[in-house]
Amino acid sequence: MAINKSVMVQLSDHIQSGDKEALQAMVKKCSVVIAAVCFPVVVLLLVFGHFILGLYGAGFLGAYTSLVILLCGAIVNVSMGSVGIMMVMAHCEKKSVRIVLLSLVFNLIVGCLLSQKYGAVGVSVGVAVSIIIQNIIMWAYIKKKLGINASVFCLATEVSK
Numbered sequence: 752m753a754i755n756k757s758v759m760v761q762l763s764d765h766i767q768s769g770d771k772e773a774l775q776a777m778v779k780k781c782s783v784v785i786a787a788v789c790f791p792v793v794v795l796l797l798v799f800g801h802f803i804l805g806l807y808g809a810g811f812l813g814a815y816t817s818l819v820i821l822l823c824g825a826i827v828n829v830s831m832g833s834v835g836i837m838m839v840m841a842h843c844e845k846k847s848v849r850i851v852l853l854s855l856v857f858n859l860i861v862g863c864l865l866s867q868k869y870g871a872v873g874v875s876v877g878v879a880v881s882i883i884i885q886n887i888i889m890w891a892y893i894k895k896k897l898g899i900n901a902s903v904f905c906l907a908t909e910v911s912k
Contacts, residue, residue, distance in 0.1 A: 762833075763840040771898055779905045782832040786903045789829040793822050817875035824879030827886055832901030834889035841897060847889065854885035 758781055765774035796803070800818050804811040838847035858881035865873025893901050 759836060759840060762837060766837070766841050766897065774897070775899050775905065778832060778837070778899055778901050782901065782903045782905060785833070786829055789825070793826055793829075796822055814871065817871050820872065820875040820879050824882035827883045830903050831886035831890040832903065832905070834886060834893050834901050837893050837897070837899070837901055838889055841893070843892065843896065846892060850885055850888050850892070853888075854881040857881045857884060 862877030
């Protein structure tokens, strides 16, 4: 979040000027830095999550499965890059709100349906899948509208012309 806030003005300037090369370079740098910070934390939580949850008491040990599911959503969230910020900077707030609301409705429906049979794990699946859907839709919209690949996978692609 701090990284996104520190570059918001520059992202907006590049979007408004139409400088795709500078925008892609900045997005690539942000995506790499965010991933470099977040992925090790995810790995630590995957490896030591059971132990960390145990520090809060034996009742929390059962939450490890939910933690792993939520971490899957977090990995996709980080992997897609700063798409939410880019949507706002590109003046696509209304589209962004619609995507978030779609994700929210999906989250509520899936969470309610799965929680009846699977409890917290079902709710975790709903949350993770809604995060994934939201990020993929926003990523695709930014790719189409700006021709920019905001994901960490932009390292392997060129700026769309």
